[in-house]
Amino acid sequence: MGKEHKNIDFEELVGKYLAGSALPDEVESLESIVKSDEQKKKKFFEIKKSWSLAKSSRYKFDTKTAWQKVEKETVRPDEKVKPLYPSISYGKKLLAVAATILLLIVGGYLIFNFIQYREKTIVAELEPTQHVLSDGTIVSLNVNSTLKYPAKFKRNERRVKLEGEAFFEVEAIDDKTFIVEARGVEIHVLGTCFNVNACKDKDIVEVTVYSGKVLMITPDGRQFELKAGEHKIFDKIEKIVFEEEVIDPNIISWKTRLLIFENTDLNYVFEVICNTYHIDIVIKDRELEGCRLTATFDDRPLEDILEIIKETFDLRYFHSDEKILVTGKDCE
């Protein structure tokens, strides 16, 4: 029996068996190999152990729920006979009525609160959208971004949650700070315009202030005050806050459609265009990455912009799937 399987790789057979992909006759032959060969038997157990070990760290066992089951089976006999509804005195009954009324009031208040402050969500999927919140704040939301906010703001703060990128024009209200929660980072504002970029696929949260003043608070509680014209970037991986020397004028071009390039390398030019017009552009020829563009486009159609860049550098475009491929020669 064992002979005909001698040439088949042992680990291969064990792997098939463990992954539940072995055929009945393969299981049988594995069995006979393992039975007749001490070495193989030991090896089998070791492989099986490493197989189960590999997954064991992923198992989560819920002790609490399990205890509830076991407790039911193991209560002491004297506890079992405890009456479920012991008789109660008149005083206690009165107390129960009072408690019920109180419960109704509190419950009603909570439900009222829940409806009043329930969370609303806006999502911009295909193109940037603009919303005016109940306090007059204007939010421009970039594509693939989500903003969550309460139907009515609380008395002492206005708190919204952002995933993605948005530009805020916050209406100033005394003693009612406007707070943006962006993937762990908090931005506190009194009245100002600023941009927050906290996209899921990026490891950074970037805050840029255009007017007024904001307070940026990192997840670990560090605070940074940002004035108009300042920006800060929080790196979620390294947990550091830094800034770039020059603020990119194209940070809010997704909203303004104003693109400003000053001796900008072509790679980045296309990145900005991608982010503004939501298309995929890929540079095929590496040499092109050295080309530099100086130009300003104020709310121009995508076709015009691409045409101008094409003429400038003598490029060619190819459409493939949803992408535009760019080819051309080195700039001298």
Place this chain on the structure above:
Amino acid sequence: MQKQNKQIIGHRYFQELFNENYSSLCRFAASFVNDPDSAEDIVQQVFINLWNTRESIDPQKPVKSYLLTSVKNRCLNFIRDKKKYRSYFLDIEAEMENPVSEKDLATEKYLNEKLKAALDKLPEKCREIFVLCRFEDMKYKRVAEKLGVSQKTVEAQMSKALKIMREELKDLFVILLLWYLSNMN
């Protein structure tokens, strides 16, 4: 004597024992039966049984080793029962021996680090296939379809993965049981 025993395992102490040891015992059981749900059932049964027979348990022996042995025996029985239906278990798995010696200790963190390191040692393709089979519980056929390779490739890559995993984790096996023990304070 019996009275004293009752004092040793009161309900509160019983609950403490449960809370402290439940998840590490489940992990231990899962390494035999390869299925977390069955592992949990087994461990719960062991505790219920401990409670029901608390008066006849030898007070000289540590309760922890009683729990560990019971879990192991129940796992082997479970495998034997399954085996009757001619399924996923080999005869040989129902007679598994395990070496217990008290010379090394491992923490959960150490164990996880070792596992991570072992997985990192796998070549990319190899790891991809191993992860699909192990963590996603995919059959070879589906893995092959998903990755657009032949079943033969999956078999060969898994063989490679298992060789490396065994080699990398070898020294863990001896201390593994001790880890369960040391976790059961």
